[in-house]
Amino acid sequence: MSSLWQKISKNILAPSQLNGNQILDMLTPAGRTSELRRHAASVIMARVQLIAGLFAILVPLGSIVDLLVFDLKTAANLVGLRILAALVFGVLAWPREVSLTRPYAQALAALLVLLLVPSLFHLFSADMLAAASQTRTQQLVTQLYAYLPTIVLGGLAIFPLTAIEAALLALPVITLSLYGVILSGQMTELAQYGGMLWFMLMMLGVAMFSGMSQCHYMATLVVKAMHDQLTGAYTRRSGEDALALLFRLNNMSGKPLTLAFIDLDRFKSVNDSYGHEAGDRCLRTLSDNIRHALRRSDLLIRWGGEEFVAVLPDTPPEYVGSLLQRMRDMGLGLRPDGQPMTASIGIASSMEANTANWESMVQRADQRMYEAKQRGRDGVVWPDGRWQKLTPVSQTDATTSTAG
Numbered sequence: 001m002s003s004l005w006q007k008i009s010k011n012i013l014a015p016s017q018l019n020g021n022q023i024l025d026m027l028t029p030a031g032r033t034s035e036l037r038r039h040a041a042s043v044i045m046a047r048v049q050l051i052a053g054l055f056a057i058l059v060p061l062g063s064i065v066d067l068l069v070f071d072l073k074t075a076a077n078l079v080g081l082r083i084l085a086a087l088v089f090g091v092l093a094w095p096r097e098v099s100l101t102r103p104y105a106q107a108l109a110a111l112l113v114l115l116l117v118p119s120l121f122h123l124f125s126a127d128m129l130a131a132a133s134q135t136r137t138q139q140l141v142t143q144l145y146a147y148l149p150t151i152v153l154g155g156l157a158i159f160p161l162t163a164i165e166a167a168l169l170a171l172p173v174i175t176l177s178l179y180g181v182i183l184s185g186q187m188t189e190l191a192q193y194g195g196m197l198w199f200m201l202m203m204l205g206v207a208m209f210s211g212m213s214q215c216h217y218m219a220t221l222v223v224k225a226m227h228d229q230l231t232g233a234y235t236r237r238s239g240e241d242a243l244a245l246l247f248r249l250n251n252m253s254g255k256p257l258t259l260a261f262i263d264l265d266r267f268k269s270v271n272d273s274y275g276h277e278a279g280d281r282c283l284r285t286l287s288d289n290i291r292h293a294l295r296r297s298d299l300l301i302r303w304g305g306e307e308f309v310a311v312l313p314d315t316p317p318e319y320v321g322s323l324l325q326r327m328r329d330m331g332l333g334l335r336p337d338g339q340p341m342t343a344s345i346g347i348a349s350s351m352e353a354n355t356a357n358w359e360s361m362v363q364r365a366d367q368r369m370y371e372a373k374q375r376g377r378d379g380v381v382w383p384d385g386r387w388q389k390l391t392p393v394s395q396t397d398a399t400t401s402t403a404g
């Protein structure tokens, strides 16, 4: 058993360089970050809408086959079912607002409806089709209808789903399909019945593997695209998206959102005197230290070269004092000459008058940071215009000893 596991880990897992956490992430969505969840939701929703749009057109067109192959009553019933299905597909394909609070649940619900429509179609038509299948052509078309749920399971393969999600979504499809088969009395012989089930499970297996590898690929891409390579903070672009979302969410719930615009002081001199590599190390240390001081719910965005924006949801400006205290206790890191790095900080709050959007918040925080520079650096300018020195001279030595 242990040699089998060794072979699997050496030949299957190792080449793809997956660690335990990544494998777990492909099995269950439990550990997904909110940004990954949001991204997966938008991919799933876009694909559901695309397929539903196609089906809304193609499903009614299939009526031609029904009218050519079956008697008028059966064909009319099938056309009725097709129109109903096309309507549901049309509703699914209709452009809609993405849920702000639960986009992932919304996407999975839409996907479940997409999967259930063909399965229900099969369930409601199976009995009627079995009774109406007299000729060879009719039997052939009926058999094709019986493969609908299997095709649906195969279609799951295009969605970035974890193994457990794919299995749970497949469960109602398989159950309805088997129920339809039993109901129609088409496949009473065990061999045929089992063969059908086996085929469905194979399709599900393929869909699970495809979904899992898409999950892994998506996670790798999202992390790479959203985070700055050097500092690990959010990139400006992904940070703006996250900030826009947090602004809306905090506004909706009436909670305050606070921004701290942080700009390293006299950073050019580090590059000029010690080189770009040393400057990069300082930026990494600064980012690590700020992130350590932040809470899990806060974001750090690298806004530009040595400028960072800390986004603090559900935080009134007066609570930012404790963040600054933590940053002060930890220090921002040391310059190559051993001196503590300092920063100028501007604070802005969503609770200030005339704060229509996040852009105006960033603009205010930026202006206040600039003001902090002009007032001597190493300090904070608050929304009420108050100026506060960040590292009192008497504490500089203590900061030096704990920093970096």
Ligand SMILES: Nc1nc2c(ncn2[C@@H]2O[C@H](COP(=O)(O)OP(=O)(O)OP(=O)(O)O)[C@@H](O)[C@H]2O)c(=O)[nH]1
Binding pocket: 230, 263, 264, 265, 266, 267, 268, 269, 271, 275, 276, 277, 278, 279, 280, 283, 304, 305, 306, 373, 377
């Ligand atoms: N090493 C390194 N330097 C960078 C990076 N991005 C921007 N910089 C440098 O950051 C420096 C910013 O300098 P300035 O805008 O003049 O600001 P400053 O020297 O920090 O002075 P004040 O902001 O006025 O305190 C420039 O020398 C940039 O080249 C980076 O990714 N790595």
